[in-house]
Amino acid sequence: MTDPSPDVNAAPAHPTKLELDQSPPAEVEAGTTIALSLRVSCDAGCDLEGTAVHVLDEAGALITEAPLEPENQLNDLELRAPSRVGATIWSLVFPECLVGEVVHERSTLIVRSETIPHTTSAAVWEVPSPVVMSSPFSVRVGVKCSASCDLSGQSVRVRDEDGVEVGEGILEETPWQGTEALYSVEVPLEAPEGQSSWSWSVQFTSAATGLPHAESSANFTFRTANPPDHSVAVKVIQEDTNDPLEGAHVRLGLYRGRTDERGLASLAVPKGEYDLDAWKTGYETVLQTVEVTDDVTFEIQARPVPEIDPDEEQTWM
Amino acid sequence: MSKGKGNDTSLSRRDFVKTGAVAGLGATGLGGLVSCAASGQEGGQAWDRTADFVIVGAGTAGLAGAVSALEHGASVIIVEANYDIGGHGILSGGRVNLGGGTSLQRTHGVEDSADHVFEDWINHESLQSRYSDRAMVRAFADENASTFEWLVENGVDFQDTLISSGGMVERQSRAFQWPVYEELITSYPTRHGSGLIRALEKKARENGAEILLLHKMTRLVREAPTSGRVLGIVAEHEGEEVRLRGTKGTLLATGGHTSNVHFRRMFDPRLTEEYQVAGEPYTPQAADGELAAMAIGASLWSTANQTMEAGSWISKTAHIGTRWGYGNLVWLPDSPMFDRTPGSGLSEVDWQNAIMVTDMGRRFYDETGRGHGFYNAALAYHGNPNKLDGGGPIWAIFDADAVARQGWEIGPPYVDPAGDWFFMADTIAELARSIRSPYQTAPMPPAALEETVARYNSFVDSGIDEDFGKPTPRNRIGRPPFYAAWSTPILHDSLTGLRTNPRAQVMDLNGEVIPGLYCAGETQGGFAQHGLARCIVFGRIAGREAALDGQMV
Numbered sequence: 001m002t003d004p005s006p007d008v009n010a011a012p013a014h015p016t017k018l019e020l021d022q023s024p025p026a027e028v029e030a031g032t033t034i035a036l037s038l039r040v041s042c043d044a045g046c047d048l049e050g051t052a053v054h055v056l057d058e059a060g061a062l063i064t065e066a067p068l069e070p071e072n073q074l075n076d077l078e079l080r081a082p083s084r085v086g087a088t089i090w091s092l093v094f095p096e097c098l099v100g101e102v103v104h105e106r107s108t109l110i111v112r113s114e115t116i117p118h119t120t121s122a123a124v125w126e127v128p129s130p131v132v133m134s135s136p137f138s139v140r141v142g143v144k145c146s147a148s149c150d151l152s153g154q155s156v157r158v159r160d161e162d163g164v165e166v167g168e169g170i171l172e173e174t175p176w177q178g179t180e181a182l183y184s185v186e187v188p189l190e191a192p193e194g195q196s197s198w199s200w201s202v203q204f205t206s207a208a209t210g211l212p213h214a215e216s217s218a219n220f221t222f223r224t225a226n227p228p229d230h231s232v233a234v235k236v237i238q239e240d241t242n243d244p245l246e247g248a249h250v251r252l253g254l255y256r257g258r259t260d261e262r263g264l265a266s267l268a269v270p271k272g273e274y275d276l277d278a279w280k281t282g283y284e285t286v287l288q289t290v291e292v293t294d295d296v297t298f299e300i301q302a303r304p305v306p307e308i309d310p311d312e313e314q315t316w317m
Numbered sequence: 318m319s320k321g322k323g324n325d326t327s328l329s330r331r332d333f334v335k336t337g338a339v340a341g342l343g344a345t346g347l348g349g350l351v352s353c354a355a356s357g358q359e360g361g362q363a364w365d366r367t368a369d370f371v372i373v374g375a376g377t378a379g380l381a382g383a384v385s386a387l388e389h390g391a392s393v394i395i396v397e398a399n400y401d402i403g404g405h406g407i408l409s410g411g412r413v414n415l416g417g418g419t420s421l422q423r424t425h426g427v428e429d430s431a432d433h434v435f436e437d438w439i440n441h442e443s444l445q446s447r448y449s450d451r452a453m454v455r456a457f458a459d460e461n462a463s464t465f466e467w468l469v470e471n472g473v474d475f476q477d478t479l480i481s482s483g484g485m486v487e488r489q490s491r492a493f494q495w496p497v498y499e500e501l502i503t504s505y506p507t508r509h510g511s512g513l514i515r516a517l518e519k520k521a522r523e524n525g526a527e528i529l530l531l532h533k534m535t536r537l538v539r540e541a542p543t544s545g546r547v548l549g550i551v552a553e554h555e556g557e558e559v560r561l562r563g564t565k566g567t568l569l570a571t572g573g574h575t576s577n578v579h580f581r582r583m584f585d586p587r588l589t590e591e592y593q594v595a596g597e598p599y600t601p602q603a604a605d606g607e608l609a610a611m612a613i614g615a616s617l618w619s620t621a622n623q624t625m626e627a628g629s630w631i632s633k634t635a636h637i638g639t640r641w642g643y644g645n646l647v648w649l650p651d652s653p654m655f656d657r658t659p660g661s662g663l664s665e666v667d668w669q670n671a672i673m674v675t676d677m678g679r680r681f682y683d684e685t686g687r688g689h690g691f692y693n694a695a696l697a698y699h700g701n702p703n704k705l706d707g708g709g710p711i712w713a714i715f716d717a718d719a720v721a722r723q724g725w726e727i728g729p730p731y732v733d734p735a736g737d738w739f740f741m742a743d744t745i746a747e748l749a750r751s752i753r754s755p756y757q758t759a760p761m762p763p764a765a766l767e768e769t770v771a772r773y774n775s776f777v778d779s780g781i782d783e784d785f786g787k788p789t790p791r792n793r794i795g796r797p798p799f800y801a802a803w804s805t806p807i808l809h810d811s812l813t814g815l816r817t818n819p820r821a822q823v824m825d826l827n828g829e830v831i832p833g834l835y836c837a838g839e840t841q842g843g844f845a846q847h848g849l850a851r852c853i854v855f856g857r858i859a860g861r862e863a864a865l866d867g868q869m870v
């Protein structure tokens with residue numbers, strides 16, 4: 001049906017028009033695709049089946065020819081953004097062609113979008129707190145790209161409150177368990193001096209190679225404390241049975257731990273007076289104040305809380 | 318009614334009326350049909366069905382009304398919009414707050430009286446009884462004990478236990494769950510309301526009630542638009558109109574208005590579209606009865622009850638990550654409702670394992686808190702200019718450690734990460750970006766959520782929630798992946814509805830009875846009691862009153 005050299009003496013040519021169903025997204029991430037749906041129309045309402053729309057890049061080079069679907073429609077035409085950042089232009093061209101006996105004029109539509117770097121975001125976990133002042137500790141830092149790129153081998157930095165770099169790590173080979181593409185690394189650090197709370201940040205700046213990635217950062221907080229003097233064992237038992245309670249969260253001042261199958265949590269703390277209690281879903285404990293002057297074992301009784309029946313709560317008065 | 322080929326009785330009757338008129342047949346051969354057409358024809362249309370008592374809604378109040386009317390000799394037709402009977406009643410816990418000296422109370426050595434019931438429910442110190450209409454409460458109190466015995470006589474099997482109801486003495490009884498598995502809407506073991514409702518249904522059918530399922534009442538028929546007697550109703554069935562005449566009366570027992578956003582916002586404009594309702598999607602509280610009655614001049618009553626900021630007409634989501642997470646109502650995979658919900662949600666949330674944030678990614682209250690302080694904060698303006706009224710969605714935010722501590726399984730039949738109510742992501746920022754829900758009217762700012770989580774984690778380190786006073790925040794939100802689960806408060810009771818007198822007769826704005834129209838259940842106003850008891854008492858009163866109309870002094 002198409003003929004590359006139409007007969008100029010034939011009937012008057014039909015003008016054509018290209019129209020997008022929806023305007024293109026203002027931004028597209030580098031190397032990713034956007035999908036456009038469009039229509040070619042002829043003023044005289046011809047069926048243009050058998051013709052194709054040409055997609056050209058900025059340099060005018062043909063990227064692809066997309067054959068028209070029924071009703072002169074072109075659905076989900078995929079355009080891939082370049083791997084560099086900046087204004088991006090594609091030309092969609094309906095070339096002059098013969099449909100039946102009639103010449104159909106060339107029409108063009110320019111599609112503009114801004115190619116942007118991939119967004120990245122960070123997570124920080126396994127943050128101990130409190131840590132002993134002026135002593136080593138570590139945190140785990142992970143970075144995720146919005147397009148799930150492999151970020152292994154790239155570096156992350158940790159900065160203190162003044163923005164001074166205090167640690168660095170190279171993201172490991174495999175994503176963190178249970179995540180889609182969170183690449184992570186344990187970063188060794190040293191705690192500052194003094195008893196205080198701190199807010200540090202991790203920063204990811206992508207390597208110059210490969211697809212462009214925006215920087216990202218995330219804050220994390222921790223506390224510092226004096227070196228421990230004593231080891232404290234906290235035993236949590238069930239009030240009614242005296243059975244050890246496993247998995248209870250124990251809190252002794254700022255110090256936290258979780259009980260093992262013997263109901264025991266061990267903490268190393270400086271001398272002093274502390275509030276002590278424990279928490280586990282379905283139990284309650286009474287807050288007590290204790291004094292640590294030596295290595296010591298404390299016991300906490302956990303009382304099962306009767307389950308509340310939601311229907312019960314609906315009973316008024 | 319024009320689809321059938323004449324095998325539809327209502328259609329052939331209609332045709333007969335028409336043909337009869339043309340052929341000049343006398344009215345005698347058609348008996349009641351023509352006589353009612355003469356007095357009550359509306360727009361020249363006759364009735365498709367006639368009974369003494371037409372009941373709208375086969376739920377708690379409707380079935381009580383049916384059993385009661387039948388025992389007083391009336392014939393009964395019930396129209397029910399749903400595919401099965403029961404409404405909220407069949408989903409309920411089946412705790413029935415009836416006392417006043419019941420046989421069960423006596424067995425347990427509890428002394429009670431109608432006066433005690435009355436005093437408890439008009440106690441001015443409680444917001445939940447302060448605004449009730451005392452004449453309504455008096456009628457309720459006077460019929461408390463007899464209504465309990467009546468339920469027992471009519472086949473409701475009660476457990477031999479009394480449960481505290483917060484009043485002077487223990488009153489509440491609890492039905493046994495219905496023993497026929499196939500007749501349960503949810504087999505969740507606490508849903509004892511099935512025992513109450515199926516027993517009443519059985520009794521009503523035995524005594525001759527006809528129940529028309531998938532018949533939705535669309536309006537009432539009154540002699541004149543706002544005067545005269547209510548003659549019956551118009552219902553819709555499979556796209557066709559069906560007209561039902563209730564010669565002795567019509568009972569509206571449609572279950573309240575809570576699911577109707579425009580209606581509920583008359584009382585409280587904060588209750589915008591994002592708030593789901595307990596009992597959905599089995600039956601909505603669509604305000605059909607209220608709207609139909611208001612259209613013919615009925616009045617609402619005791620509207621302060623709807624805004625009293627006490628009790629549990631609103632509650633926290635008990636099963637997060639689904640929009641159907643009300644209290645004890647769990648749509649298990651064997652429920653006919655299961656395929657209408659994306660999952661039963663993550664249950665038994667310990668709010669030490671999660672924070673709650675607004676659509677803008679900010680905390681707003683101590684997550685372990687309850688009560689109206691919490692709800693008011695959840696329903697407040699949260700800085701989203703697209704969302705001036707209502708508080709927008711509330712999301713629970715937690716991490717992989719929380720999932721492990723809770724022992725939750727992420728995925729079906731609990732949550733659907735591809736749906737609108739549950740999201741997961743590798744970082745907090747991506748989690749904020751991933752939240753897309755029909756009620757999230759603006760994207761959650763990732764930086765706001767990151768800041769919220771970092772700040773909360775610092776409270777975990779110090780043990781002190783400087784913003785909202787959550788008692789000793791215990792757990793950091795740190796280990797990926799991260800989760801966002803729908804946790805928007807759930808609405809429940811309709812505590813305001815149509816004005817009736819203590820005989821359950823609907824009244825108009827001049828305080829006059831609208832003859833022939835009755836109302837019971839959550840569609841009825843005047844008494845802010847939660848649940849089944851008032852629905853049963855006034856359903857029973859309505860059935861009796863309508864059946865005996867004119868014969869009572």
Ligand SMILES: Cc1cc2nc3c(=O)[nH]c(=O)nc-3n(C[C@H](O)[C@H](O)[C@H](O)COP(=O)(O)OP(=O)(O)OC[C@H]3O[C@@H](n4cnc5c(N)ncnc54)[C@H](O)[C@@H]3O)c2cc1C
Nearest residue numbers: 374376377378398404405406409410534572838839848849
């Ligand atoms: C999960 C849950 C647990 C509960 N637990 C308890 C409890 O333990 N104790 C307690 O006292 N209360 C409890 N309740 C409350 C109690 O169930 C309700 O207050 C009571 O059932 C209301 O009765 P009703 O007759 O007004 O409405 P419903 O029982 O809901 O019946 C209304 C019926 O009307 C139908 N209908 C509505 N519109 C139309 C129309 N236009 N045409 C035809 N039919 C229509 C509906 O489909 C429905 O079947 C609970 C409620 C829920 C949801």
Ligand SMILES: [Zn+2]
Nearest residue numbers: 014042044046
């Ligand atoms: Zn043409």
Ligand SMILES: [Zn+2]
Nearest residue numbers: 118145147149
């Ligand atoms: Zn990337």
